[in-house]
Amino acid sequence: MRVALFLTCVNDTLYPDTGRAVVRLLTRLGVDVDFPSTQGCCGQAHYNTGYRHLAEPLARRFSEVFREYEAVVTPSGSCAAMVRELYPRLGERARAEGRGGGLAAALAPVARKTYELTEFLVDVLGVTDVGAYYPHRVTYHPTCHGLRALGLGDRPLRLLRAVRGLELVDLPGAEECCGFGGTFALKNPDVSAAMGVDKVRSAESTGAAVLCAGDNSCLLHIGGTMARLGSGLRPVHIAEILADTAEERVA
Structure with missing residues (x-):
């Protein structure tokens, strides 16, 4: 399975150790993780503040960067929700506004294969014991x-x-x-x-x-x-x- 890490803006800027932890964890579980260096913002901040049209090119870019992967994993429930829940809405609203179905067609595949980390572990890899030790x-x-x-x-x-x-x-x-x-x-x-x-x-x-x-x-x-x-x-x-x-x- 070709798996990509979507780090997110917050983690890339402030918490890179979280991204490194995801890579260590998935590698230990036998997953070969790629990190596309051209990834950027998913557009959540724009969408949530009412700038829906400005979020569209970011969503399209996301779909292009992660198109070839079988799964996209992110250590962020909010960004995973943006891709899974709101990308389809972006596409359908563009279609409803008479701008064709191109955006919807581009976003639908990536929305279906984007996972928050814990659901990827449990639902896709089928594991709950990941071999961790944390005495706290x-x-x-x-x-x-x-x-x-x-x-x-x-x-x-x-x-x-x-x-x-x-x-x-x-x-x-x-x-x-x-x-x-x-x-x-x-x-x-x-x-x-x-x-x-x-x-x-x-x-x-x-x-x-x-x-x-x-x-x-x-x-x-x-x-x-x-x-x-x-x-x-x-x-x-x-x-x-x-x-x-x-x-x-x-x-």
Whole structure:
């Protein structure tokens, strides 16, 4: 299977270690991962702020870059949801506006083969025990796009429960938004900050050392809140937990 990593803008700019973790993890599982250097933004930021037509060329570019791969894996529920849920809408709206079906035809194939990391592991590779070792008490925050748009369900939890040394504890109010929401945090900063505090206080109540999630954009918001509150918690992407092994810790 030809598999490509779609890193995303946030990870490429701020969290490259998450991308490296995905490559280590998938390579360990026998997957040959390619990283097309011509990849760029999926257009989510443009679409979500109302610039739908400006998102179209980015979506078309995405389809061109990843066209030849059998699967596209991304460590981001929000970007995976953009491709899977909103690319088809972009194509159909272009068709409805009388601009032909070219965009819809270009986007449909890539939308069907784009996966968030945990669903690729569980649904495509058929694994939950990835050979990871992470000796920490961890709580998991299901991000909004992963929870509601992609319907990831318990896939991330099943993966975390199989990690040796990891103690997984339930997060109170887990399904409540952390308050990031892209431009929501910019347009409603007071509400966003309050929601972030609620999320951090809930995580602290578990006694966990680590709060993990599948979106670094949410972890950026939560981590900033942790820093302002002086919390002892650490925000960690689930890919970095799943990529960790006892052998690497000894080395």
